[in-house]
Structures are given as structure tokens and as C-alpha cells.
Amino acid sequence: MIKIKFISGSFLIGIGSILAYYGAILSNQAYINLGIAGIFLGLVIISLLPSNYIKYETFEAMMKPYLTLSKNLTSNLTLEGKAIYIPPYENLPKGGTFIPLNEDFDLDIGILDEETVFLTNVSREKEMGLLIAPPLGYELVKKFEEYSETNLTNTDLSLAITSASSILKTLDLIGGIDAEQEGETIKLFIENIKPKFCKNTESKTCEKLACPICSSILASIAKSQRELIKVENIEKHENYVEVDIKLLGGIEKWM
Amino acid sequence: MDVDTAIILFLTIWTLLDALLAHSTEIFLTILLIGTLITLELGEFFMRKESKDFLKSITYLLLIIFAIIVMKKVYEVLAG
Numbered sequence: 481m482i483k484i485k486f487i488s489g490s491f492l493i494g495i496g497s498i499l500a501y502y503g504a505i506l507s508n509q510a511y512i513n514l515g516i517a518g519i520f521l522g523l524v525i526i527s528l529l530p531s532n533y534i535k536y537e538t539f540e541a542m543m544k545p546y547l548t549l550s551k552n553l554t555s556n557l558t559l560e561g562k563a564i565y566i567p568p569y570e571n572l573p574k575g576g577t578f579i580p581l582n583e584d585f586d587l588d589i590g591i592l593d594e595e596t597v598f599l600t601n602v603s604r605e606k607e608m609g610l611l612i613a614p615p616l617g618y619e620l621v622k623k624f625e626e627y628s629e630t631n632l633t634n635t636d637l638s639l640a641i642t643s644a645s646s647i648l649k650t651l652d653l654i655g656g657i658d659a660e661q662e663g664e665t666i667k668l669f670i671e672n673i674k675p676k677f678c679k680n681t682e683s684k685t686c687e688k689l690a691c692p693i694c695s696s697i698l699a700s701i702a703k704s705q706r707e708l709i710k711v712e713n714i715e716k717h718e719n720y721v722e723v724d725i726k727l728l729g730g731i732e733k734w735m
Numbered sequence: 736m737d738v739d740t741a742i743i744l745f746l747t748i749w750t751l752l753d754a755l756l757a758h759s760t761e762i763f764l765t766i767l768l769i770g771t772l773i774t775l776e777l778g779e780f781f782m783r784k785e786s787k788d789f790l791k792s793i794t795y796l797l798l799i800i801f802a803i804i805v806m807k808k809v810y811e812v813l814a815g
Contacts (some may be wrong), residue, residue, distance in 0.1 A: 509754065513763045517754035520767065520793070523744050527789035528782075530739055626784055646780040650738045 485529045492522030510550070522582030539549065543677055543691070548687040551681070560608060561585050562687045565695075565702040565713045566613075569632070569731045575699055579688050582606060589708075589734045616689070617696025623647055624700055633703045637661060640704035641668075644697045653693050655719075665712070666701065668723040670694065678721070681716045690714075698725065706730055738781040742800045746774055768797035 496518020503511025561580030564587070568575040571593050578587060578599075586606040592599070592613070601610050615621075625632055627650070628643040637659065645657040654673030673679075673693060686694060690711070702709045706726060712724040728734070739774045749770040757763035779787060 509759065510758075512760055513754035513757055516763065516767075517750045521747055521750055523789070523793070524743060528739060528743055528786045529744075530783065602737070627782070628780060629784070629787075642780070650781040652737050 485526060489522045489526035489529075492518045492525065494522075496520075496522060516676060540675060540677060543675065546683075547677055547681055547691060551685045553610070554685060554688040556611060557581075559688055561609065563690065564728065565698045565709045565711075567702040567706050567708070567731065572613045574618055575703060576611055576616035577615040577689070577695065577699075579610045579612075580606075581608040585609065587708075587734055589605035589731065604662075612689070615695055615699040617692035617694075617699055620648070620692060621700045621703065623651075624696070632700055634706055635704045637666070637701065637704060639699045641697075644700050648693065648697075657697065664727045666709075666725045666727070668697065668725065670721045670723065672696065672719055673721060679716065683716055686714045687711050694721070694723065698723070701725070708734055738778070739786075742778045742782065746770060749773075764797060764800050765804065768794065768801055770808060771797060 489614060496515045498512050498515070500515025503515050505515075512672075524528075534646070547587070552697075558583055559579045560583050562583075563675050564578045564580065564585075566572060566576045566578060569589070571589065572598060574594075576592065578592075580587070582605065586604065587609075588602075588607065591708060592611060596611050596613075597610055599607065602608055604730060621632070624640075624643040624647050627647045630639065630643070632640050632643065641657050641659045643656075648654045649656060653671055653674055657671070658669040660667045670693075675691075675693070678691065678693070681691065692700065694714075698711065707730050708728040710726045711726055712726050713722075714724075715722040748757060750767060753763055753766045753770065773791055775790055775794060782790070784815070
């Protein structure tokens with residue numbers, strides 16, 4: 481891909497330069513214009529065409545074992561609670577995902593840190609769970625910020641959704657995202673998720689440990705709202721995935 | 736069709752039509768400037784930082800050329 485990109489780009493720049501040169505000698509306006517156009521398009525191809533693509537099948541094949549691991553991990557640890565996305569704060573500068581042991585949970589985010597995975601050294605069972613820090617899809621959240629050239633911390637929900645939607649669309653992972661907010665609840669409609677593993681994974685697994693695509697969207701919402709968010713329900717339809725999330729309050733509330 | 740391809744396709748069609756229909760280099764470069772501005776405005780959210788930086792530098796270069804064209808035209812009018 482890199483070779484093709486540079487060969488075609490250089491070819492266009494070469495042809496463009498020759499055309500522009502002869503256009504100038506022969507005083508032919510069309511040749512001059514086409515020459516400049518060739519140089520311009522050559523540069524466009526070299527710099528705009530992404531070079532580091534991997535084959536789709538490779539991506540699927542690499543992702544599948546991780547999804548099986550997620551499923552096994554949540555079922556073997558008998559994690560009953562649904563995922564809670566924690567925005568970045570002092571202890572977890574990149575944020576995190578906490579999956580409580582019980583549906584009825586309590587959490588003191590003051591005791592969390594990036595080294596902890598299994599939260600068992602706590603006084604009550606209600607506080608036990610699995611911590612994934614940074615959350616899956618953290619690198620995608622970084623891409624959202626890089627593409628939109630904004631820091632998502634404390635921004636509008638709409639900006640977080642627009643960034644996630646456009647970048648995931650550009651990366652050819654989803655068709656788009658729609659969101660509806662009603663007070664403390666947010667309904668997300670993630671359209672046309674391209675990877676096939678999404679359809680093959682049970683909603684129950686996604687509610688606990690979502691794939692990097694959904695996880696990145698949820699982590700970016702938590703980051704933009706500066707609030708902990710809980711996945712209430714994930715429903716998979718023919719062409720879209722519906723995700724219900726609940727805002728649980730800011731960092732201070734959970735300290 | 737992915738977004739990168741759509742952006743390249745738009746710029747290619749715009750530039751080729753511009754090159755074939757423009758009667759002078761000044762008009763060609765001005766319309767090329769408009770094309771890059773449209774691409775930046777509509778596609779900014781979908782482009783990688785490096786691509787955006789490249790298009791922005793091309794736009795600045797075309798803006799300088801546009802300013803020279805305008806100054807040249809003003810001089811021609813004033814000189815009679």
C-alpha cells in the first residue's frame with residue numbers, strides 16, 4: 481500500500497511537472513493548469529491516503545480470542561454487576577472500567593489505582609469487582625481527541641458523540657451514532673457496527689465488558705460529562721445496537 | 736466508500752474540472768483554493784492530523800497566491 485501510494489503520487493507529480501513545463505514553453509493554458517493539477521493531486525495522494533491498514537480478516541481474527549477471554553473472565557468471576565465507566569481523575573489519569581461483583585454495588589474510587597485489577601481487598605463484598613484501567617478502547621478515545629483537536633474533558637455530550645461517530649466512521653468501524661438524553665439517562669443508537677464479532681457476542685457480555693468500539697464511545701461520554709456512567713442495558717437489533725446508560729454523578733460523589 | 740477515498744475523489748474531480756474549465760492560472764488557483772477550503776470545512780472531523788496539516792499548509796500557500804493575484808489586479812485597475 482505504501483509503495484503504491486508513493487509510486488502513483490510521484491508519477492502524478494512527474495507528469496504534472498512535465499505538463500506544466502511544456503505548457504509554459506508552448507504558452508498553452510490547459511497544459512499549465514493540468515500540470516499544476518497533477519502536482520497537487522500527487523501531493524494529495526501521498527499525504528491523504530492512509531498507509532497503515534491491516535486486512536479486515538486479520539483484525540477479526542485478532543479480536544476474537546480477546547472477546548472469548550472477556551466472556552470467560554466475567555462468567556468465571558461470577559461478576560453480576562454491569563460496567564461502570566470512570567472518567568479520568570487523579571488516581572486513574574486515563575479513566576477506567578469497573579465491573580462490580582454484585583448488582584447492588586458500592587464504590588470508593590479513592591482506593592482505586594492503575595495497578596489494581598481485582599478489587600478484593602475491601603471491607604464489604606458490595607465494593608468488590610474487576611477494574612480495567614485504562615478502559616478498553618482508550619486508544620480510540622485518544623484518536624477522537626487527535627482528530628477533533630479537542631480535549632473531551634468537560635465538553636458537551638453532543639461534541640463527544642460527534643467526535644466518536646465521525647472518527648469511528650472514518651475508521652470504517654460503524655455507520656454512525658445517535659444519542660438521546662433524558663435527565664440522568666442517555667440512550668445511544670450505534671448504527672451498523674461493521675465487525676462481525678459484534679453480532680456474535682451476547683449482549684450480556686457486552687453489558688459487563690464491551691468491545692473496544694462500544695467501550696471507547698462510553699469512555700468518551702464519561703470523560704466529557706466528568707461523571708461515572710453505568711451501562712443499564714444493551715440490546716442488539718438487525719442494523720443497530722441500542723445502549724442505555726445512566727449518569728451516576730461526578731468524581732467527588734464517589735470519593 | 737470510506738471517508739478518505741471520498742475526500743480524495745472529491746478533490747480529484749474538483750481539480751480536474753477546474754483545470755479543464757479555467758481560462759487562466761489565476762482563476763484555476765482561486766477555484767483550487769475554494770476546493771481545499773470546502774474539503775477542510777466539511778472533512779475536518781474525518782481527517783487524520785497529518786492530512787489536515789498538509790491540507791492547511793496547501794491552503795495557506797494558495798491564500799498567499801490569492802493575495803498576490805488580488806494585489807496584481809488592484810495594481811492593474813489603479814494603473815489604468
